Amino acid sequence: MTPEQVKLVQDSFKKVAPIADQASDIFYAKLFEIAPEVRSLFPEDMSEQKGKLMGMLATAVNNLHQVETIIPAVQDLGRRHVNYGVTADQYKPVGEALIYTLETGLGDDFTPEVKEAWVTTYVTLQKVMTDAAAEVEAKKPAEKKGFFARMFG
Numbered sequence: 001m002t003p004e005q006v007k008l009v010q011d012s013f014k015k016v017a018p019i020a021d022q023a024s025d026i027f028y029a030k031l032f033e034i035a036p037e038v039r040s041l042f043p044e045d046m047s048e049q050k051g052k053l054m055g056m057l058a059t060a061v062n063n064l065h066q067v068e069t070i071i072p073a074v075q076d077l078g079r080r081h082v083n084y085g086v087t088a089d090q091y092k093p094v095g096e097a098l099i100y101t102l103e104t105g106l107g108d109d110f111t112p113e114v115k116e117a118w119v120t121t122y123v124t125l126q127k128v129m130t131d132a133a134a135e136v137e138a139k140k141p142a143e144k145k146g147f148f149a150r151m152f153g
């Protein structure tokens with residue numbers, strides 16, 4: 001990610017921050033429209049969830065210029081998502097809902113350059129999260145094997 005892209009993402013996020021509540025509504029409505037199968041992963045009452053996503057995005061965006069400082073937190077987030085039942089292929093509709101939300105919220109300010117910078121940001125976060133998640137998944141069968149070996153071996 002170039003320094004220019006970091007600035008585009010940070011500046012455009014500042015414009016979405018004042019309408020964070022509305023942006024969350026747009027995001028989840030779009031997500032559940034394009035990927036209804038993920039609705040059951042979330043609590044019925046979404047009011048708390050909404051602040052969390054925007055809060056984490058804000059932390060990530062504000063620290064993009066020093067991305068190495070947030071990598072461990074993003075890895076932890078990815079590992080926690082395994083426990084929420086999230087799979088790697090579900091990151092795609094979430095990314096699409098995010099881009100749609102920014103497009104709707106920013107209007108003409110969502111230029112092709114801004115869009116590309118956001119796609120790069122999301123893909124980066126996604127990769128860190130799913131790589132960390134894959135490590136958790138890779139460990140699972142070994143633990144299970146150990147358990148069965150201990151029980152029946």
Ligand code: HEM
Nearest residue numbers: 038041042043052053056057080084086090091094125126
């Ligand atoms: C860059 C991508 C993502 C970010 C920044 C993000 C952020 C968060 C945050 C901050 C939380 C609050 C809990 C915690 O900190 O552990 C959370 C929970 C959750 N996220 Fe994500 N998430 C992302 C991708 C996804 C994807 C792809 C899915 C799949 C549908 C998903 C589904 C969930 C679910 C089901 C919960 C738990 C809800 C609950 O039980 O309260 N997230 N996410």
